[in-house]
Amino acid sequence: ILLLFINMVFYCARRTCRPCFILLLSISYIVVVETSILFVRTSCSSSNSNCPAGQWFCNQDNPNVCEECYDPCDLDDPDAIKRYEAVCGPCGDTTPSPVRDPNPNPNPSSNPPVTSFGPTTECKKSIDRDVKTDPSTNTPQFKTSSSVFPTTNAFCTGHKNYTACTNESREDCQWIFLSGSSSRKGGFCRIDPISKCIEKGSCTCKTEDFQGGGTDLGEGILFHAPISVTARDISSNGANKVFFTEIFTPPDPFPENQDPDHPYDESFFISRVDFSHRVLHYEFADASPIHSATSTQTTVAFKLHYLYMDTPLIGNIWRGLGLEINVDTSKEATHEMTINGNAYSFSEPLKKWHCTQVIVTPSHLFTAGNKKERNLLTEVAPTFTSDIHLGKFSGELFDVRIYGGILSPTEIGEVGARCTSPNDPMVLNLHSDIETPILRGGCDPDIDPIPTSGGQTYSSGPFATFWIAPIQDEADKDVFHDIPEGAFDEDHLFQQAKMQSYAWEKWYFETDMIGFNQKPYRFFNSADETPGFSEQVWDNPCRYIHQHNNGWLFPFYGGDSIPKWNDPTLVFDLGYLFHNRGFDGYGFVVHETFHGMQGELVDTYNNPLSRFLAESTASYGGDMAFPATQTYSSPYTLAHALPLNFFLDRDVFTNPHFGTVEISINDSIRGGHIYAAFLFWSFLSNHGGMPHILGKMHSIVGTLYKGEFGGELLALRMFVENEGFDLGDMFGVFVAHLRTWDYPRFAVNYIKMEENDFKSYSASDEWPLSNSLSLEDLKTDVKIDPNVGTSGNFISSPSSLRPGQFGWNCLTIENVNTGKYVIINIAWDGLGTDSSNPFELHELQAGCDDDIRFYNSMVVAHNVESGERRYWKMKGKTPAEVVIDVGSDGPVTIHVLMIPTPPADYVDSNVLNDNGLPFPAYSYRYSVRIIGTKPADGSTLSNDKNNGIVNFEPATPGWWSTRCTCTVLSVDLSGCSVPIFDIGGPAPVAAPVSAPVS
Numbered sequence: 001i002l003l004l005f006i007n008m009v010f011y012c013a014r015r016t017c018r019p020c021f022i023l024l025l026s027i028s029y030i031v032v033v034e035t036s037i038l039f040v041r042t043s044c045s046s047s048n049s050n051c052p053a054g055q056w057f058c059n060q061d062n063p064n065v066c067e068e069c070y071d072p073c074d075l076d077d078p079d080a081i082k083r084y085e086a087v088c089g090p091c092g093d094t095t096p097s098p099v100r101d102p103n104p105n106p107n108p109s110s111n112p113p114v115t116s117f118g119p120t121t122e123c124k125k126s127i128d129r130d131v132k133t134d135p136s137t138n139t140p141q142f143k144t145s146s147s148v149f150p151t152t153n154a155f156c157t158g159h160k161n162y163t164a165c166t167n168e169s170r171e172d173c174q175w176i177f178l179s180g181s182s183s184r185k186g187g188f189c190r191i192d193p194i195s196k197c198i199e200k201g202s203c204t205c206k207t208e209d210f211q212g213g214g215t216d217l218g219e220g221i222l223f224h225a226p227i228s229v230t231a232r233d234i235s236s237n238g239a240n241k242v243f244f245t246e247i248f249t250p251p252d253p254f255p256e257n258q259d260p261d262h263p264y265d266e267s268f269f270i271s272r273v274d275f276s277h278r279v280l281h282y283e284f285a286d287a288s289p290i291h292s293a294t295s296t297q298t299t300v301a302f303k304l305h306y307l308y309m310d311t312p313l314i315g316n317i318w319r320g321l322g323l324e325i326n327v328d329t330s331k332e333a334t335h336e337m338t339i340n341g342n343a344y345s346f347s348e349p350l351k352k353w354h355c356t357q358v359i360v361t362p363s364h365l366f367t368a369g370n371k372k373e374r375n376l377l378t379e380v381a382p383t384f385t386s387d388i389h390l391g392k393f394s395g396e397l398f399d400v401r402i403y404g405g406i407l408s409p410t411e412i413g414e415v416g417a418r419c420t421s422p423n424d425p426m427v428l429n430l431h432s433d434i435e436t437p438i439l440r441g442g443c444d445p446d447i448d449p450i451p452t453s454g455g456q457t458y459s460s461g462p463f464a465t466f467w468i469a470p471i472q473d474e475a476d477k478d479v480f481h482d483i484p485e486g487a488f489d490e491d492h493l494f495q496q497a498k499m500q501s502y503a504w505e506k507w508y509f510e511t512d513m514i515g516f517n518q519k520p521y522r523f524f525n526s527a528d529e530t531p532g533f534s535e536q537v538w539d540n541p542c543r544y545i546h547q548h549n550n551g552w553l554f555p556f557y558g559g560d561s562i563p564k565w566n567d568p569t570l571v572f573d574l575g576y577l578f579h580n581r582g583f584d585g586y587g588f589v590v591h592e593t594f595h596g597m598q599g600e601l602v603d604t605y606n607n608p609l610s611r612f613l614a615e616s617t618a619s620y621g622g623d624m625a626f627p628a629t630q631t632y633s634s635p636y637t638l639a640h641a642l643p644l645n646f647f648l649d650r651d652v653f654t655n656p657h658f659g660t661v662e663i664s665i666n667d668s669i670r671g672g673h674i675y676a677a678f679l680f681w682s683f684l685s686n687h688g689g690m691p692h693i694l695g696k697m698h699s700i701v702g703t704l705y706k707g708e709f710g711g712e713l714l715a716l717r718m719f720v721e722n723e724g725f726d727l728g729d730m731f732g733v734f735v736a737h738l739r740t741w742d743y744p745r746f747a748v749n750y751i752k753m754e755e756n757d758f759k760s761y762s763a764s765d766e767w768p769l770s771n772s773l774s775l776e777d778l779k780t781d782v783k784i785d786p787n788v789g790t791s792g793n794f795i796s797s798p799s800s801l802r803p804g805q806f807g808w809n810c811l812t813i814e815n816v817n818t819g820k821y822v823i824i825n826i827a828w829d830g831l832g833t834d835s836s837n838p839f840e841l842h843e844l845q846a847g848c849d850d851d852i853r854f855y856n857s858m859v860v861a862h863n864v865e866s867g868e869r870r871y872w873k874m875k876g877k878t879p880a881e882v883v884i885d886v887g888s889d890g891p892v893t894i895h896v897l898m899i900p901t902p903p904a905d906y907v908d909s910n911v912l913n914d915n916g917l918p919f920p921a922y923s924y925r926y927s928v929r930i931i932g933t934k935p936a937d938g939s940t941l942s943n944d945k946n947n948g949i950v951n952f953e954p955a956t957p958g959w960w961s962t963r964c965t966c967t968v969l970s971v972d973l974s975g976c977s978v979p980i981f982d983i984g985g986p987a988p989v990a991a992p993v994s995a996p997v998s
Helices: 002-013 018-033 078-088 153-157 162-166 193-200 409-415 430-434 490-510 541-546 551-556 574-579 586-605 611-625 634-638 667-676 678-686 693-699 712-722 727-739 747-762 839-844
Strands: 039-041 056-058 065-068 173-177 187-191 221-225 242-248 278-284 298-305 314-320 323-328 336-339 342-345 356-360 364-367 370-373 388-390 396-404 458-460 465-467 809-816 821-828 856-862 869-875 882-885 892-898 924-931
Touching (some): 162 173, 162 242, 173 490, 193 541, 298 314, 336 364, 356 409, 490 574, 490 611, 586 611, 586 693, 634 667, 634 747, 667 678, 727 869, 809 924, 821 892, 869 882
Antiparallel strands (some): 056 065, 221 396, 242 278, 278 388, 314 323, 356 364, 364 370, 856 869, 856 892
16 A cells, blocks of 8 residues: 555656546545554554554654654654654664765766865754754744834835835845735835845855855955845955945836847746846945956856846846956857957857856956957956946846956866756766755655766756756666756756746745744754754855755656647746746646755754645745646635644544535545645735745744644744734635635636636546535535525524634625615624534633634625625624625625634644544524615725725734633643734733624
8 A cells, every 4th residue: 555655646746637636645544544554543642652562653743643663764853753762763874974976987988077065064963852942932022124123124115116126225125026916016125134144144155055166266255246145245355345236227118128028027026136127236345355356366257047048148247347248149159258348259059058157267268168268459458447237138147256366277167066067077966066965864865866877967047956857777777867968858948947946036035935044033043953964054045045956856857747838829938927827737846846945944943844834835835936827726615614724634533523525525625625725825925915924934933832832823823913913814804805716916817726626626536516516606605595684583503514713604695686785793602512622622711712803704795797896804703793785786795704713723733633632613603684775874884905905904912812822731821832022012911802792
C-alpha cells in the first residue's frame, strides 16, 4: 500500500484529473488507518508508553498516532525528537554531510574541475533544544512600522501609486502589488523591510552570498549593489557613504508608444530588476574610496538578463567613473556592447534564456567568459564623475560591483559562476553553491540526482536558477545524463524559468517569505542557536534567496507540468497570463514551488506548520501569481460549514459531525477543503492589504506561545489585530463577498475556476449526490420562502449542518419581489453541550460567546439583473434586526450567512484532539418576515464599501479574555499567551456585548 501511495503521489503530481486525486486520498486514508503497516491509531498523548513495545514512538505530526521507527529521522519538534531517540536511536547523522561533486569523472577533458565558492556548509545537530526552542515570554509584543519608524513611515505609506512610491528618496520604500484589488491602482506602499534591516544592521547581506566571488578579489570590493535583494550598497563602504535615488519614468500611456506584446502594466507587476523605465543614481560621500578610484584602477562587473526572448537588450547600462556602457542586441547575428563610444561585437550572440556576466577592466571586456581587448585609442572617455547612473535599457540588471584593481582570469571566472556556460570550469556546484541544504532529512539532505556525465545545463536569473532535468541512463540507473545545450527547447526553458523567477520575486518581497530579521518575534537569539544548515541563511536574505533552488524543480522541464506556450496569435507574456488565469498546469506547478519556500522558511526558524497552512497558502501562492488559475476551489464553497483549518486525515475520526455527506459530501471534498481555503488568504492579501502576514505565519508563530500552543488561527488573529482590524469581522466580509463572487477584479475568472472544479468533482464515480443538484444548490443550506419567509417565527438551525469555527451556513431567500420589505432576526444559541461539542471546555468558557466579536454574520442582497449587491453586518450573539428594502429595480436574492468566529483555535491547538474531544459546532435560530408596506422605522442602511469591498471595522480596544483564547482543560492559564499590541494596552479588557433579543 505504501509503495502504491508513493507511486500515486508522483502520478498525480503530473495530472489534475479528479479520479486521480480521489484515488490518492483513498489510498492515503488506507495507509493511515491500517494498523499493521505504518501507524497505530491510538491515543498516545505525546508519550511512548502508550505505543506498542519495540520500534514504535509517539510521532510529531499527530500525537494520537504511534509511528514505527524510520531513518533518516526528519523531526524538528524537540519533544518528538526525545520520543524518537528514546526508542529508535539518534535522530539524524551528527557528522556534516559531504559536498557532492556534480562531475565525479576524473577525466579533465570531459569534466573540468568544479570550484565551490562561498563559506563551507556545515550541519549542526547538537544544539540545546530544550533551551533554544522556548521563547522567553508568553506576552509577545507586537509592533507596527509606524511605531518602529515614527518619523519616516509616512514617507512611504502616503504614496498611492508605484511611481511615487519607487521614486521616494527620503526612505527605502517598496510597492506591494495586490493582484485582486482595485484600490490604489492595485497596491500600497510601505517601508522596504529588507533594505531597512540591512541599513540597521539587524540582518546580514554579504558579497559572498551571491554565488560567485567575494569581497577580497582584486584589491577589494569598493561597491556592491545587488539590486535583486536591495538597491543599497552592501559593501563595507556602503554605510553612510553611499546615497542612491531611484528614478522610475512610466512610458507614454498611448498604445502606439507601448510594446504591443509586453505592454507596461502597473496593475500587474514590475520587477525591481527591470530597467526598461528605471534609473538608479548613486552618489558617494567624501569618505568613500570611490573618489580616489579611476577607470584605470577599477574593475566593473554586472549581470544582464533578458526580459523576454523577443525583447532585445537596448540602451544605456552604466554612466560614471569615466565609463559609459551601452548594449544593443537587436541584430540577431551580431550583439554589441559600446564602451565610451566604441562598439565591441560578441563572437556569439548572448543567451536569452540565461544571465550574462559582463566585466570591464581598464584594458578588456569580458562577456559570458569571452575576452575582448578594448581599443583605448578609439574610445572617447566621458568626463570623470564619481557618481554612477545605472539604466535605462530594455533588460534586467543585477549584482553590480566595483572592485579595486584588475581582477585575474580566475577571479573573473568566480564572479561569473552563476552565469557560466555548461562545461565551464566554474560551473556551479549544485549542493554547496546552489542547492539550499535545509531540506527534509536534516543533516543528510535528500536532493535530486546530479548528472554524472557532462556539465550541468541550467538557466540562471536574478532570483532563481532553473535546472534542466537530467535523463537516467537505461543501462545504469545510477547514472544521469545532462541534456546538452542545443538539445533542449530554449523557448520552453525560458518560459518556465521566467514563471519561476516572477513567482519567487513576488513571494519573497510581498509576502515576506524570506529569511530576514523578524524582531521582536524571532525564535532564536543568534544564528549560533539554529539547527541543521540554517546558520548561513538565518537573518541573511541575500544568501537565503541565492541558495533557495530546490532540487525538486528538475521535473518541471521535460514533463507535461507546464506545456510550451504555442499560441499562434500571441507571444508568451506573463502580464497576459496574469489577466487570463495563467496557463495549463500553472496552478499545480506554482503551488508546488511555494511548498519549497515554505520548507526553507519553516526550517530556518524551526516554526510549526500545519497541513492546512501548508496547502492553503501554497495554493494562494499560485493565485497571487495568476489570479483564478485552475486549482482546487469548489471544496471550500461546497463544504463551507467545515472549520477553516479542518484536515481530513487528522480530524475526521474525532469529529463525525463534520464527516457527513450533508456537510462535506465525500473524502475528496473534505481533503480538498484545505487546498481551496486559499480563497481566504487571497482576500486577506488583496482586500485586507496584508500579504506580509504569510511570512510571519511561516516563520514566527512558534514564538507567540511559551507554554500552551494556541494554534495558527489564534496567531493569525494576533497578526491581524496588530494591523488594526478584527479577524472575525474581516472573515465575515470575505464570506459575504465570496457568496456571490462580488470582487472588484477577476470575478468572472473566479466563477469559471469554481465551475470547472465543481464539474470535475461531480463527474466522479464516487460523487454521492444527485446530478440534479447544482453548484448553487449546494452552496445553500436552507431555502426560505420568498413570499412569507418564516412568517416571523423563529426556526432552529438544521442540527446536522451546524458550522464550525470560521465556517458558515447560508440561508437563502430567492427572488424576493420588488416593493417588498424583508425583516431578518437571528440569535445564536449558547455554547454547545451535546456529543458534537467539547462540553468540558465549553463549561470553562461560558460567557465567551457574549463578546460581540464571537459571531460575524452577514446579509447579502443580490439583484441578479443589475448585479448590485448590498451588505449588512449582524455582529454578535443577538444582533439588532435588519430591514431590507428590496426596491423597485427588480427582484433580489438574499443570503443570510451565519458565521461563528471564536477567538480560540479549537482545531490547531491540539487540546481537543489530544483528549478525544470534538470541535465545536454552533447552532442558532432565525426569523424572516416579508411584508409589502414600509415599517414605521424604515429600512436598515447597508454597510458602506470602499473600492468595492465592505468596510472593515477597526479592532475593538482590548484583547480577549485569556480563558476565551486558551483551550487548556484546566483552570491554570499561566502557560497561555497574552499579546501586547501597539494599538492597545497590556491588559485585556471586556469587549462590548450583543444587545438582547427584543
